[in-house]
Amino acid sequence: MTRTAIQLYSLRELDESLSDLLARVGETEFDGVEFAGLDDANPADVADALDTAELGVAGAHVPFEELEANPADVVETYRKIGCHRLVVPYLDESHFDSEESAVETAHRLDDLAERVAEAGAELSYHNHDHEFVEIGDRTAFDAFIAESDLNVELDVGWVAARGCDPTSLLDCLSGRTPLVHLKDTADGVPVELGDGDVDMEACADTARSVGAEWLVYEHDSPDDPEASLLHGAERLTELNERP
Known part of the structure; x- marks a missing residue:
């Protein structure tokens, strides 16, 4: 059964503690949350707030540098809140500006994924739109996924913003997208679900059909x-x- 979550980055402008944000999300129909850091909160307090709000954890966005420096410590911190899936949320354009850089990025992330797995968690990569730059006869993203075994948290809004078809990519990544970001965009700008150019129904249906465990809402x-x-x-x- 696919579940739903919100990426808490979407709520960063609310002047509330992490525990209060979790309580607020718990009052909605969301099944869980995806973290974007813990804001120096005590993991035990976060775990208690999740239990009280009856929320699951889809995953957590952790900067690449933080993970690479000490993956075991990061995995242990998030294990305390029941989170076993970590996501590199962003790598800049220089990592995808050529065939060589895309392949090198794939190898670095695969190596990091091995270290994360040894510590007891799973790693994914979350795309934006710059990964879809053309490099010869394919995109940098195509070169990246062809070279890597890494799971991808496909953000359908950013895919569509670049003029690519997110449902086709989901099909190509079947079995590699446990988390899917359902974001809507209009002319490349994030908007509320239903206000943009993305066929959200097709994306949600395809995500579920290729094995997504969580549909994650994000508005930047x-x-x-x-x-x-x-x-x-x-x-x-x-x-x-939807049936």
Whole structure:
């Protein structure tokens, strides 16, 4: 059964503690959350807040440098809150500006994934739009996934923003997308679900058909985070319950 979550980066403008944010999410139809750091919160307190809010953990975004420096410590910290899936949220354009750089990035992330796995967790990579730059007869993203065994947290909004088809990519990545970001974009700018150019129904249906365990809502810069949370929860639930 695919579950739904919100990437807590979407709520960063709310002036609330992490525990209070979790309580707020727990009042919605979301099944869980994806972390974007712990804001120096005590993992035991975060675990208690998750239990109280009856929320699961889809995963956590952790900067590449932090993970590479000491993957065992990072894995242990997130293990304390029941999180066993870590995601590199961003690597800049220089990692995907040529065939050589895309292949090198694939190898570095595969090596890191091995170290993360040895510590007891699983690693994924979350795309933006710059990975889809053309390098010869294919995109840098195509070169990257052809060279790597890494799982991908495909962000369908950023894929569409670059003019690519997210459903085709989901099919190509079948079995490698346990987490899928359902983001809507209009002319390359994140918007509320249903206000953009992305076929969210097709993306959700395809994500579930290729084995996604979590559909994760993210809005990079909502005008009203509280309203976005409620709308995202309602819409994602509808998408996930489609026959």
